Amino acid sequence: MLTKTFDVIVIGAGIVGCAMARQFTLEGASVLTIEKSADILDGASKGNSAILHTGFDAPPDSVEQACIADSYKEYLAIRKKLKLPLLKTSALVTAWTKEEESLLTGILEKAHINGVDDAELITAKSTLSKEPKLSSKVRASIYIPREYVIDPWTAPYVYMLQALQNGAQLMRSTEVISGEFDGEQWLINTSSGTVKGALVINCAGLYGDKLDALLIKETAYEIRPRKGQFIVYDKAASQLVDSIILPVPNEITKGVVVVKTIFGNVLVGPTAEEQKSRDDASVVKETLEALRKKGEEIIPALAGLPITATFAGIRPATEFKDFCIKTYQDKNYISVGGIRSTGLSAALGIAKRVYGDYQKLGKTHAPKSTIIYPENVNQLAETETRDWKKEGNEGIVCHCEWVSQREIKQALTGEMPVGSLAGLKRRTRVTMGRCQGFYCSAKLSELTQGCFKHPMAIGDEK
Amino acid sequence: MITTEDTLRKSYEVVIIGSGPAGLATAIELKKLGVNDIIVLERADEAGGNPRHCGHSPFGFREFKRVYFGPAYAKKMVKTAKQLGVKITLNTSVISLGKGGLLTLSTPHGVNQLQAKRVVLSTGIREMPRAPRFVSGQRPAGIMTAGALQSMVYLSGKKPFKKPIIVGSELVSFSAIASCRHAGIKPVAMLEKNQRTTAYRPLGLFPRVLGIKYLLNTQIIDIEGKEQVSGVNVLNQSGEKTHIVCDGVIFTGKFTPEASLLRSANIEIDPNTQGPIIDQFGRCSDPVYFASGNVLRPVETGGWCWNEGVKTAHFVNASLAEKLPSTDTQLTVNNVSNKIKYIVPQRISIEAGKTLTIGMCQFQLRFKTAVKGGGIKLLYNNAEIYDKKLQALPERRVLIAIPEFSRIEFDTNDLVIDYS
Numbered sequence: 104m105l106t107k108t109f110d111v112i113v114i115g116a117g118i119v120g121c122a123m124a125r126q127f128t129l130e131g132a133s134v135l136t137i138e139k140s141a142d143i144l145d146g147a148s149k150g151n152s153a154i155l156h157t158g159f160d161a162p163p164d165s166v167e168q169a170c171i172a173d174s175y176k177e178y179l180a181i182r183k184k185l186k187l188p189l190l191k192t193s194a195l196v197t198a199w200t201k202e203e204e205s206l207l208t209g210i211l212e213k214a215h216i217n218g219v220d221d222a223e224l225i226t227a228k229s230t231l232s233k234e235p236k237l238s239s240k241v242r243a244s245i246y247i248p249r250e251y252v253i254d255p256w257t258a259p260y261v262y263m264l265q266a267l268q269n270g271a272q273l274m275r276s277t278e279v280i281s282g283e284f285d286g287e288q289w290l291i292n293t294s295s296g297t298v299k300g301a302l303v304i305n306c307a308g309l310y311g312d313k314l315d316a317l318l319i320k321e322t323a324y325e326i327r328p329r330k331g332q333f334i335v336y337d338k339a340a341s342q343l344v345d346s347i348i349l350p351v352p353n354e355i356t357k358g359v360v361v362v363k364t365i366f367g368n369v370l371v372g373p374t375a376e377e378q379k380s381r382d383d384a385s386v387v388k389e390t391l392e393a394l395r396k397k398g399e400e401i402i403p404a405l406a407g408l409p410i411t412a413t414f415a416g417i418r419p420a421t422e423f424k425d426f427c428i429k430t431y432q433d434k435n436y437i438s439v440g441g442i443r444s445t446g447l448s449a450a451l452g453i454a455k456r457v458y459g460d461y462q463k464l465g466k467t468h469a470p471k472s473t474i475i476y477p478e479n480v481n482q483l484a485e486t487e488t489r490d491w492k493k494e495g496n497e498g499i500v501c502h503c504e505w506v507s508q509r510e511i512k513q514a515l516t517g518e519m520p521v522g523s524l525a526g527l528k529r530r531t532r533v534t535m536g537r538c539q540g541f542y543c544s545a546k547l548s549e550l551t552q553g554c555f556k557h558p559m560a561i562g563d564e565k
Numbered sequence: 566m567i568t569t570e571d572t573l574r575k576s577y578e579v580v581i582i583g584s585g586p587a588g589l590a591t592a593i594e595l596k597k598l599g600v601n602d603i604i605v606l607e608r609a610d611e612a613g614g615n616p617r618h619c620g621h622s623p624f625g626f627r628e629f630k631r632v633y634f635g636p637a638y639a640k641k642m643v644k645t646a647k648q649l650g651v652k653i654t655l656n657t658s659v660i661s662l663g664k665g666g667l668l669t670l671s672t673p674h675g676v677n678q679l680q681a682k683r684v685v686l687s688t689g690i691r692e693m694p695r696a697p698r699f700v701s702g703q704r705p706a707g708i709m710t711a712g713a714l715q716s717m718v719y720l721s722g723k724k725p726f727k728k729p730i731i732v733g734s735e736l737v738s739f740s741a742i743a744s745c746r747h748a749g750i751k752p753v754a755m756l757e758k759n760q761r762t763t764a765y766r767p768l769g770l771f772p773r774v775l776g777i778k779y780l781l782n783t784q785i786i787d788i789e790g791k792e793q794v795s796g797v798n799v800l801n802q803s804g805e806k807t808h809i810v811c812d813g814v815i816f817t818g819k820f821t822p823e824a825s826l827l828r829s830a831n832i833e834i835d836p837n838t839q840g841p842i843i844d845q846f847g848r849c850s851d852p853v854y855f856a857s858g859n860v861l862r863p864v865e866t867g868g869w870c871w872n873e874g875v876k877t878a879h880f881v882n883a884s885l886a887e888k889l890p891s892t893d894t895q896l897t898v899n900n901v902s903n904k905i906k907y908i909v910p911q912r913i914s915i916e917a918g919k920t921l922t923i924g925m926c927q928f929q930l931r932f933k934t935a936v937k938g939g940g941i942k943l944l945y946n947n948a949e950i951y952d953k954k955l956q957a958l959p960e961r962r963v964l965i966a967i968p969e970f971s972r973i974e975f976d977t978n979d980l981v982i983d984y985s
Contacts, residue, residue: 537825
């Protein structure tokens with residue numbers, strides 16, 4: 104049991120929780136983050152399309168739009184100091200039917216209202232000159248030059264790492280059992296003992312409403328899980344696409360995107376499927392086949408190219424279109440819910456906004472005078488110098504994604520050693536490539552022996 | 566370690582990528598032919614390729630006149646190569662294939678480049694994992710290919726599950742049973758979606774004798790489990806769905822050439838083999854690059870790949886001496902039968918006055934389905950140059966002699982292969 108009373112207890116170490124821990128720590132608050140999984144980013148954050156949005160199509164004047172716009176600026180401002188990569192692509196919102204084409208001017212107006220002034224409507228010909236491999240059936244598009252691609256797992260990992268290096272604490276494999284606010288402070292009973300904090304921030308993502316109910320007996324929203332399935336093409340496909348190919352969005356979803364990832368693969372997805380389960384990220388054969396067909400309609404040359412992976416993510420959507428960020432003043436509690444599809448793009452902005460809400464409660468700290476920045480941030484992006492290019496990498500273990508033995512060893516040790524194979528995949532990309540472990544499973548099970556609660560091998564031979 | 570990459574130079578006459586049967590055979594034969602300025606690059610930390618973790622027999626009959634288990638066969642190959650002075654560098658991954666044979670490598674010391682006059686791609690093959698098969702369901706631990714299981718069992722002595730099911734009935738699927746037994750793993754069932762065993766039919770007795778349910782006409786429809794696999798649902802021919810309790814799923818076979826480097830280098834790929842398009846000498850669309858062994862097609866035995874490697878050495882040697890026909894004039898081998906899955910080689914290079922013409926001597930074919938009653942035909946400018954009655958099963962080796970084009974009139978029309 105930790106005897107210290109923290110200024111803030113953040114519950115949930117997804118993308119939003121990680122950004123929150125960083126923001127509050129740098130502002131001078133003492134922060135404890137609790138995560139029920141063996142590793143961070145294990146819920147909604149584990150599957151996303153890895154885009155840094157400008158917020159061009161968010162509803163104007165929404166909380167979401169403000170957070171995305173703020174976050175976008177912040178990411179560009181801090182990324183070099185945090186050694187985070189950026190793939191400067193652009194996006195094309197593509198219209199394939201007459202009806203979709205008629206909606207483009209509306210989208211353009213919205214982009215301009217949202218301050219994305221450089222968005223422009225371009226003809227089919229200009230669209231194809233930017234993306235020569237795009238199907239010639241495209242009718243027109245909106246070109247958004249500053250939509251970028253980032254590393255969806257290293258970014259939040261580094262947010263948390265910086266929080267820890269500046270004094271925050273993190274408890275993983277720790278589930279909240281109950282909690283009580285006594286008017287002064289929160290006593291939270293967890294599976295790892297009781298912890299104390301002056302204020303609680305609910306960043307529990309897919310379980311946000313349940314956590315609200317558990318701790319404050321009320322909630323302002325209901326989580327309505329929305330699954331998104333993806334397929335990933337092997338590296339050869341990355342020669343076929345340069346920008347983020349978006350469809351004309353509808354009321355519910357941004358639709359199926361074709362995007363070259365910062366790791367040099369091509370992603371097609373997500374679907375948007377309402378479901379009851381908060382943790383069933385099953386893939387469905389027919390849906391995956393439909394995604395492949397969709398991808399090939401958009402970029403015909405994708406036909407026949409090998410698919411390396413399929414996965415599904417679950418977004419914590421709610422009955423509301425906007426984010427649900429609410430302060431419960433008399434309970435020293437802030438609920439950050441319904442961060443459904445733009446969490447990666449908006450996280451830094453959300454954290455800033457919540458710190459503002461916190462200050463409105465009359466709470467204030469002296470910001471850290473000297474901020475520590477992480478020294479060794481492993482670079483997984485193809486835009487950066489990866490470890491395989493460097494002296495002393497100890498040889499490549501994962502031959503599909505070019506992951507070195509040194510990278511794996513570093514992820515298993517250090518400040519925040521990975522707690523699960525899934526965590527190791529996110530931290531290093533090991534086994535994420537085309538062979539899915541055919542070539543590296545043996546080596547990997549040796550390297551990870553004794554590191555995980557659920558080990559790769561359940562026993563030595565015999 | 567055989568050599569370290571400290572000994573890597575900036576240029577070589579021949580660079581061989583991969584130290585499995587095909588690659589080592591090429592290296593050994595080149596040495597015998599007096600081509601000494603060669604190196605074999607191996608990305609793993611041990612040479613020998615896939616046979617290293619194929620803990621079954623028979624390997625080596627063709628090349629060493631006796632029968633070995635996979636790991637011993639790999640050791641024997643490596644030893645033979647070493648004795649002839651073949652240099653193999655380990656932990657050396659080729660990252661990209663540049664035009665004209667400029668290779669970018671990664672070694673434990675970082676990034677490196679070297680220039681080769683000729684490059685032989687013998688990168689082999691791997692099984693198709695779960696993802697590209699589009700199998701529905703959750704993604705818990707305990708799902709792997711037979712190759713991954715074999716490498717865990719034979720290279721590391723690890724056991725990823727206790728009671729898995731096996732999907733597929735190729736040779737490797739039965740080998741997976743052997744690997745399981747070796748490690749004390751008890752498979753509960755083996756599924757084959759077709760009505761007959763893909764490998765030789767009598768092998769179907771093997772699981773039955775061991776008390777493993779052998780389900781033909783049955784396919785996996787989804788996988789359940791949170792942390793570890795807890796079960797699968799399968800569907801049989803009559804549409805009945807059954808739940809099978811298990812803690813792992815071994816996806817076996819559906820081999821696919823390890824040709825990713827070639828795709829990224831824009832070397833032409835045959836969609837039917839998923840390997841490079843080659844001429845009768847194993848030359849790729851960039852003729853500095855040769856390919857041999859299982860990277861050419863799914864899938865052949867180690868012995869076959871070894872033989873291919875030996876032949877490739879002769880073609881490379883001839884190419885260095887400028888004795889091969891140029892690739893400027895090529896016939897395309899056109900498969901017009903919807904029953905034939907693939908034909909290798911896919912092109913024939915022709916140049917008047919060259920003595921070497923037929924190269925690897927035979928077209929290698931595979932059928933998609935069992936065929937009976939028809940004949941295989943080779944047609945050129947509507948003239949039949951070959952016609953033979955044939956019955957064949959899917960996934961079995963079928964060979965046809967490559968005709969001697971120096972003896973027949975040729976232009977640049979396609980060479981047509983049909984089954985009717």
